[in-house]
Amino acid sequence: MTSRSDDHDDHDAPRGHADRSADAEAPGDRVASTANLVGATGARFKPIEPQPAPVKTEGMVPWIRANLFGGWISALVTIAIALLLLRGAYWAIDWGLLNAVFRPDADVCQAARGTGACWGVVAEKYRLIVFGRYPFDQQWRPLVATVVLVALLVVSCVRRFWKVWLAPLWAVVVVGFFVLMLGGVLGLAPVPTDQWGGLPLTVMLATFGIVLAYPLAIVVALGRRSSLPAIRSLCVIYIELVRGVPLISVLFMASFMFPLFMPAGKSPDVLIRVLVGITLFSGAYLAEVVRGGLQAIPKGQIEAAQSLGLAYWQTQRKIVLPQALAMVVPGIMNSFIAIFKDTSLVTIVSLYELTGALGLALNSDADWRPFKVEGYLFIAAIYFVFCLSMSRYSLWIEHQLGRSKTR
Amino acid sequence: MAEPIIDFDKVNKWYGNDFHVLRDIDLKVLPGERIVVCGPSGSGKSTLIRCINALEEYQQGKIVVDGVVLGDDVKAIDAVRRQVGMVFQQFNLFPHLTVLDNLTLAPMWVARMPKAEAEERAMQQLRRVRIEEQARKYPLQLSGGQQQRVAIARALCLTPKIMLFDEPTSALDPEMIKEVLDVMVEMADQGITMICVTHEMGFAKAVADRVIFMDEGQIVEQNTPAQFFDNPQSERSKDFLSKILGH
Numbered sequence: 001m002t003s004r005s006d007d008h009d010d011h012d013a014p015r016g017h018a019d020r021s022a023d024a025e026a027p028g029d030r031v032a033s034t035a036n037l038v039g040a041t042g043a044r045f046k047p048i049e050p051q052p053a054p055v056k057t058e059g060m061v062p063w064i065r066a067n068l069f070g071g072w073i074s075a076l077v078t079i080a081i082a083l084l085l086l087r088g089a090y091w092a093i094d095w096g097l098l099n100a101v102f103r104p105d106a107d108v109c110q111a112a113r114g115t116g117a118c119w120g121v122v123a124e125k126y127r128l129i130v131f132g133r134y135p136f137d138q139q140w141r142p143l144v145a146t147v148v149l150v151a152l153l154v155v156s157c158v159r160r161f162w163k164v165w166l167a168p169l170w171a172v173v174v175v176g177f178f179v180l181m182l183g184g185v186l187g188l189a190p191v192p193t194d195q196w197g198g199l200p201l202t203v204m205l206a207t208f209g210i211v212l213a214y215p216l217a218i219v220v221a222l223g224r225r226s227s228l229p230a231i232r233s234l235c236v237i238y239i240e241l242v243r244g245v246p247l248i249s250v251l252f253m254a255s256f257m258f259p260l261f262m263p264a265g266k267s268p269d270v271l272i273r274v275l276v277g278i279t280l281f282s283g284a285y286l287a288e289v290v291r292g293g294l295q296a297i298p299k300g301q302i303e304a305a306q307s308l309g310l311a312y313w314q315t316q317r318k319i320v321l322p323q324a325l326a327m328v329v330p331g332i333m334n335s336f337i338a339i340f341k342d343t344s345l346v347t348i349v350s351l352y353e354l355t356g357a358l359g360l361a362l363n364s365d366a367d368w369r370p371f372k373v374e375g376y377l378f379i380a381a382i383y384f385v386f387c388l389s390m391s392r393y394s395l396w397i398e399h400q401l402g403r404s405k406t407r
Numbered sequence: 408m409a410e411p412i413i414d415f416d417k418v419n420k421w422y423g424n425d426f427h428v429l430r431d432i433d434l435k436v437l438p439g440e441r442i443v444v445c446g447p448s449g450s451g452k453s454t455l456i457r458c459i460n461a462l463e464e465y466q467q468g469k470i471v472v473d474g475v476v477l478g479d480d481v482k483a484i485d486a487v488r489r490q491v492g493m494v495f496q497q498f499n500l501f502p503h504l505t506v507l508d509n510l511t512l513a514p515m516w517v518a519r520m521p522k523a524e525a526e527e528r529a530m531q532q533l534r535r536v537r538i539e540e541q542a543r544k545y546p547l548q549l550s551g552g553q554q555q556r557v558a559i560a561r562a563l564c565l566t567p568k569i570m571l572f573d574e575p576t577s578a579l580d581p582e583m584i585k586e587v588l589d590v591m592v593e594m595a596d597q598g599i600t601m602i603c604v605t606h607e608m609g610f611a612k613a614v615a616d617r618v619i620f621m622d623e624g625q626i627v628e629q630n631t632p633a634q635f636f637d638n639p640q641s642e643r644s645k646d647f648l649s650k651i652l653g654h
Contacts, residue, residue: 304499307460308513309488309565318512322503401503 106367113370121371122378125361129379132197132357138189142200145180148173149203157393159400177204193271197352197360199382205343205353209278210336216279217286218325222316224291235287242284247345250277255349274346282339289331293324326401333394337387354379410474411435412569412600413459418468420454428454429465430624438568441601443611443632446621447647452604455621456571459602460491473568489517492562496574498554500546500561506533507542510561518565525564532560536590552583556590563594570594572603606651612636620644 056062068078099116101109104124112118122129131139152173155161181200184190196204223235242250254277259267267273297320305315325332347356358375362368413436420429428451436442444452457463458470461477461484470477472487501509510529514520520528533539536556546554555575562570572591576584588610595601595614605611611618611632618635620628620643628635628644636652639645 298497298499300495300497300499301501303462304493304495304501306462307488307491307493308561309485309517310513311485314516318516319501323501326503 109368109371118371118374121362121368121374124368125365125375126378128198128361129354129358129375130198132201132352132360133195134197134200135189135191135195138183138191141180141183141188141191142196142198145177146200146203149177149207153207193269194350196271198357199354201346201351201353202340202343203386205275205278205346206340208275209282209339209343212275212279213282213286213339214332216283217290218321220283220287221290221294224287225294239284239287242281243288247278247281247342248348250281251345251349253277270349271351274349274351278339278343278346282335282342285338286332286335289328289335290324292331293326293328294320296327297324329394329398329401333390337390340386340390341383354382409437412438412473413602414469414471415455415458416469416471418458418465418470420451420458420463420465420467428624429458432468432626434619434626436600436602438600439598441595441614441616442603442619443615443617444602444604444619444621445606445608445611445647445651446627450621451624452621453573456573456602456604459569459571460488460493462493489565490567491569491571492565492567493571494555494558494562494573494575496577498546498551498558498578500554500558502546505543505545506538506549506557509546509557510564513561514564529560529564532563533557535563535593536560550583551579552586555579555583555587559587559590559594567599569600569602572601572605574604574606576605576607608636608652620647622647 069075095115096117099112100119101112101116102119102123104120106120106124109118109120127136127139131142134142152170156166156170179185180188181196181204182191182193220235220238223231224239226232226235251274254273255270258273301319301323302315305319310318343353344355346353347359352360358372358379362372362375413434415432415434418429418432419427422428432455434455444455446452454463458465458477459472465477473490475483475487477484477487500506501512504512507526507529510532511522511525514525514528515522518525530539530542533542536559538553538556538560541549541553541557546557549557559575575591576587579587584607588607591601591603591610592614601614603610603615615632617629618632619626620635620639620641622643628639628641630640635644636648639648
C-alpha cells in the first residue's frame, strides 16, 4: 500500500479512493491507511493558488469585442457604419412601411409622395404587371401554366426525382403549357402570342432558353475541341459571330429581319424566333464556360478511358463532362441567371414580359405613372427571388459534387 | 516458334517534324512473355508501349497486336484496346467515380455486361489486389499505393491478354512501392503477357524474361535479366546501369 501511494500522488483521487475501498474492511482500517498515506510520503495538501477566470474567447460578445472594437480606429469605423445602417434602416422603414400607402387610392398616394411609398400601385396594377396584356378574364390560364412549369423545374432540380418518367413529364408539361396559353382547343379562347406577357413570358423564355442553350453549349464546346477541322471552325465561327453582337440586335434580327427573308406568311411565330435568338445567344456564352471546364480535364483521364476501350462519346459522357461541368458550376449558373434577366430585353420586339409589362401598366395610366419606383421594387423582388433560388441551388450542387473530393 | 502477340516491324515515329522518337523499332513479344523496358528519360520507352494500345500514332512501319494491324481503322483500335490493359504512372483513376464504379465502367459500357456481373467481377479483381474493403470509397480518399492497385484491378477487369505498365511505381512514396510490385509479381505468375517500363531492377530480375534497353529512340540491347545486369554489352547500357545501380 505504501509503495503504491508513492507511485500515485495524493491528489490522484479516483485511483486512491478505489484502492482504499478495495483494501478497507472496517472504518478503522480506512482511517489508518489514510494516515499511512500522508505519513509515508511526507507530503502536505497544498491548494493551487486561485487564478483569475480565463478570458472568454468564444461566443458573440468576445467576437464583437475582438472584431468590431479591437482598437480606436476599428471602434470609430464600427460606430460610423452602425449609424449609417441605422439611418438607412430607419429611412426604409419610415418610407416603406410607416408612411406608406397600401390602399390602391391614387389621391392618397399623391398626398404621400416624397414621404411614403405608394404600394397601392402594386395592389392596383399587379394583374397587369404579372400577366401583361393577356386577356383579363383568362389570366387563370397563364397562372396555372406557370405554376406547373415552375413546379416541374423545382422537381427537376432534386436528385431523388431524376428518374425515367421525368422526360415524358416534361413533354406533357411543355405541351400543356402551350395548349393552355394558346388556347383554341378544348373550349379555350385562342390567345395569340403577342398578347402573352408578364411573369409567365419571363419564366417561359428563361426556362426554354436555358433548357435548349445548355445542351447546345455542350455540343459546341466539344465541337470546338474536335480534331475534325470543319466541325472546329464551324463552332468557332458560331461562337465568335454571336458573341460579337449585343443580344438586342440578335432579338431585333430574329423579330424584324428574319421574316424579310422568308416567303410572306411563312415565317414562324415571333415568340419562337425570339426564343431561338435567346438560345443561340446564350448558347455561345455557355459554350465558352463549358470549354473552360473541358480544358481543365487532365489528358491522362482521356487516355485512361481510351485504354479501357471506351469510345469517344462514352468517354465524353462518362468521364470528361461529369468532371468538366462540375468544375464550372458557378460559371454555368452565372449564365443561367444572366439568361433569366436578359429576357427583359424582349420588350424591344414588343413582347411584354415582366419588365415590359410594368412599363405597359404604368405608362398607360397618368394617375399611377409617378409611382414607378414602387413598381420597379416590386418586380425587382420577383427577379431577386428567382435569381437567389438559382444561386442557392448552384451552391447545393457544388456541395453535392464536392463530396468525392473530401478525404 | 509460336506466333508473336505483339509485332513491331521497322516502326518509326516523329513528334512534329524534327523529333525522331522511335527509330526502326523491331520487336516481337510472345504470348505470356514478361518484358521490362528501361532506359534514360526521353529514350522513347513510354512512347513504345503507348503505341501498343494506339495512344500514340506512328508514321512508318507496321504494328500488329493480337493479329490486328494498328492503323487508321477505329474499330480495329477498339478491338485491340479490349485486349490490352494499361497502368499509368499517375494512376489516372476517375476521381468522380467510386472505386467500384471505376472498375465496372469498362465491363458495363464496353463489354455490355449486366451490372451485377460487372460488380462481381470487379470485387474479384479488388480481392486480387487486396483492396476490396475500399470499394465504396472515392479514389482521392486512398493512398497512392492503394490507388495504383485499384488502377491495376481496373485494367484487369476486361481480362486482357496483354498488360502494359508505364512506370507504375515512379509516382509512389518508397514505402508504397512494394505493395504495388507484389501485386505485379503475382500477376506475372499467372501467365499474362506483361510489358513494363520501370527502373525497379529487383522486379526486373525477379520476373522478366527479357530486358529491353532503349536509348535515343532505339532498342540498344535486349537480353535476359541475368545477362543484361551482369554482363551488359553496349557502352550506353553499362553507363546507364552504373548510374541507376550506383546510388
